[in-house]
Amino acid sequence: MPVHVHVNVNQSDQHHDVEPRLLLVHYLRDVCGLTGTHVGCETSLCGSCTVLVDGKAVKSCTMFAVQADGSAVTTVEGLAKDGQLHPVQQGFWECHGLQCGFCTPGMMMASVALLAQTAKPSREQITEGLRGNLCRCTGYSHIIDAVNHAAAHGGVRLQPDSAQGVARG
Amino acid sequence: MYPANFDYVRPSTVEEAVRLLAKHGDDAKLLAGGHSLIPAMKLRLARPKVVVDIGRIAHLSYIREAGGAIAIGAMTTHADVQASKTLRDKSPLLAETASHIGDVQVRNKGTIGGSLVHADPAADYPASILALDAEIDVVGPRGTRTIKAVDFFVDLLQTAVAADEIVTEIRVPATAKTVAYVKTEQKASGFALAGAAVVIGPNGVRVGITGVAAKAYRAAGVEKALAGQKLTPDLIARASAQASAGVDPLGDIHASPSFRAHLAQVNTRRALEQAVRRS
Numbered sequence: 483m484p485v486h487v488h489v490n491v492n493q494s495d496q497h498h499d500v501e502p503r504l505l506l507v508h509y510l511r512d513v514c515g516l517t518g519t520h521v522g523c524e525t526s527l528c529g530s531c532t533v534l535v536d537g538k539a540v541k542s543c544t545m546f547a548v549q550a551d552g553s554a555v556t557t558v559e560g561l562a563k564d565g566q567l568h569p570v571q572q573g574f575w576e577c578h579g580l581q582c583g584f585c586t587p588g589m590m591m592a593s594v595a596l597l598a599q600t601a602k603p604s605r606e607q608i609t610e611g612l613r614g615n616l617c618r619c620t621g622y623s624h625i626i627d628a629v630n631h632a633a634a635h636g637g638v639r640l641q642p643d644s645a646q647g648v649a650r651g
Numbered sequence: 652m653y654p655a656n657f658d659y660v661r662p663s664t665v666e667e668a669v670r671l672l673a674k675h676g677d678d679a680k681l682l683a684g685g686h687s688l689i690p691a692m693k694l695r696l697a698r699p700k701v702v703v704d705i706g707r708i709a710h711l712s713y714i715r716e717a718g719g720a721i722a723i724g725a726m727t728t729h730a731d732v733q734a735s736k737t738l739r740d741k742s743p744l745l746a747e748t749a750s751h752i753g754d755v756q757v758r759n760k761g762t763i764g765g766s767l768v769h770a771d772p773a774a775d776y777p778a779s780i781l782a783l784d785a786e787i788d789v790v791g792p793r794g795t796r797t798i799k800a801v802d803f804f805v806d807l808l809q810t811a812v813a814a815d816e817i818v819t820e821i822r823v824p825a826t827a828k829t830v831a832y833v834k835t836e837q838k839a840s841g842f843a844l845a846g847a848a849v850v851i852g853p854n855g856v857r858v859g860i861t862g863v864a865a866k867a868y869r870a871a872g873v874e875k876a877l878a879g880q881k882l883t884p885d886l887i888a889r890a891s892a893q894a895s896a897g898v899d900p901l902g903d904i905h906a907s908p909s910f911r912a913h914l915a916q917v918n919t920r921r922a923l924e925q926a927v928r929r930s
Binding site: 483485501502503505524525526527529532538539540541544545546548549592595596610611613614615 | 652653654655656657658659661682685686689690692693702704706730753754755756757759760839840
């Protein structure tokens with residue numbers, strides 16, 4: 483039986499009736515039309531589906547949309563503001579933190595979560611923070627550079643102010 | 652991968668959840684953080700008709716001192732266990748163990764109660780729960796009962812928790828800093844090929860091993876060899892050779908039974924050495 487969900491996605495209230503088995507990643511892509519979040523391994527290993535739920539990085543392939551009812555979700559589409567790239571996006575741009583780009587949305591969302599907790603991470607801390615995200619192109623070095631770049635250019639200051647959920651009824 | 656369809660209910664209290672489990676019987680499955688259940692449902696290894704989501708039972712997520720022990724709510728995430736100052740100060744083994752689980756995203760969703768009751772033979776917590784001699788509270792239609800760690804793990808993916816019961820709290824004793832968890836992980840998944848947890852206390856040494864056999868176990872041979880002795884490097888090396896004695900090691904494409912047994916011994920030695928260094 484469908485269940486009503488109310489999710490705040492990138493600061494926009496969304497109301498839908500969904501099948502309970504609908505995974506959050508499919509909800510975001512197919513119901514909300516936000517295809518920036520990618521479906522990778524579907525087994526919670528690769529991290530390409532990483533989004534923030536109430537400010538915390540999670541793998542949206544291993545969460546049902548109904549579990550996000552009443553929460554605030556930030557996807558990669560929610561990072562840029564008024565045409566300005568988020569510092570993490572700018573870092574990936576400046577440091578060539580991607581090749582094919584498939585893992586990039588998840589990498590960036592995990593990076594945003596990392597910088598929110600650790601403003602100036604060491605390379606080791608970045609490696610640990612991105613341990614749940616796989617890239618098959620770059621060999622990671624440029625990705626770590628990108629996160630460092632973001633940390634040096636206001637990565638924390640501009641992180642999305644979306645850590646609160648919607649009112650739960 | 653799409654799970655089979657199911658009906659979804661979200662109780663707000665433990666009592667309500669127990670009633671729902673009693674009502675739906677074998678058709679129902681509890682959903683905690685979902686990081687064991689959802690993968691199983693995608694593979695259709697689990698096909699519950701009713702999913703009872705206990706993720707919103709707020710008072711099941713806590714870490715607090717209770718007498719000489721530290722009580723952890725079953726819905727506490729691995730990330731919260733890892734970050735807990737109370738645990739790091741008073742009983743650091745679980746926090747150390749949690750830092751080895753999966754990755755940041757997995758630790759943000761997975762829960763200690765969910766992980767324990769799933770009883771994956773390669774999960775990290777079971778080794779430490781055994782080494783800490785923890786207690787696990789469960790609630791069901793027959794009331795509340797406490798299960799000792801040594802009685803908790805029954806077999807592959809099986810625990811002493813009945814289908815109509817819910818794990819509510821895990822209690823671990825306060826310990827000294829002389830604890831350690833060392834594992835060799837399967838590189839893709841992070842699960843333990845062999846993990847050894849060690850607690851060196853005033854009344855002896857306890858060693859828990861995960862990843863090696865169908866269920867996590869106490870390495871009784873190691874504990875006995877170390878009892879009442881000064882923990883010299885030589886003795887630690889000899890005792891650790893008993894880490895897989897009397898168990899039937901698992902084998903798969905990642906590690907043969909004999910390799911797992913070997914890793915159990917090596918990691919037991921390393922964990923003991925590390926715990927001694929922390930004294």
